[in-house]
Amino acid sequence: MITQDQLKKALIYDPETGVFTWRKRHAGRAAGVVAGTPDARGYILIQIYRGRYAAHRLVWLYVHGEWPEHEIDHINHDKADNRIANLRPVTKAENRKNMPLQRNNVSGIAGVHFDKGRNKWMTYIKVSGKRKHLGRFDDFFDAVCVRKAAEVEYKFHENHGCSAQ
Secondary structure (H helix, E strand, O other): OOOHHHHHHHEEEEOOOOEEEEOOOEOOEOOOOEOOEEOOOOOEEEEEOOEEEEHHHHHHHHHHOOOOOOEEEEOOOOOOOOOHHHEEEEOHHHHHOOOOOOOOOOOOOOOEEEEOOOOEEEEEEEEOOEEEEEEEEOOHHHHHHHHHHHHHHOOOOOOOOOOOO
16 A cells, blocks of 8 residues: 555645646656546546555545545545545545435435325435435425435535535
């Protein structure tokens, strides 16, 4: 596993842009060239010292001198935005409380969908891996209010259910 010292000898990190650049010529690339490439999920990966690392985890090591204990959350949901201000250490459960709106969501609100069989808006929230039914409503606004209140009660992040910015 790479150390902070090794990382700082090989790369320069700009906290304002969240971008790593090579400090010296590396693997045929000139010094100053942006390090890393996006993977299929949109995370930036950097190959260095015979290892392949997620850039957001390298940022944590570079800035704080230690590997994150659990996961690193991209607060604004943009997996390529590795500015230190956009990253926070979280547990898996905390990370799930700041998920972007799923692509297949048609209501525009996480945990709210229309139940055609009952002709009502249904709401739910998933907490600790369990889906909790919050109710069925005639009015979309009422369903949204109940869902948002549950997000506050269960301490979801304010960006939960928002699209990547």
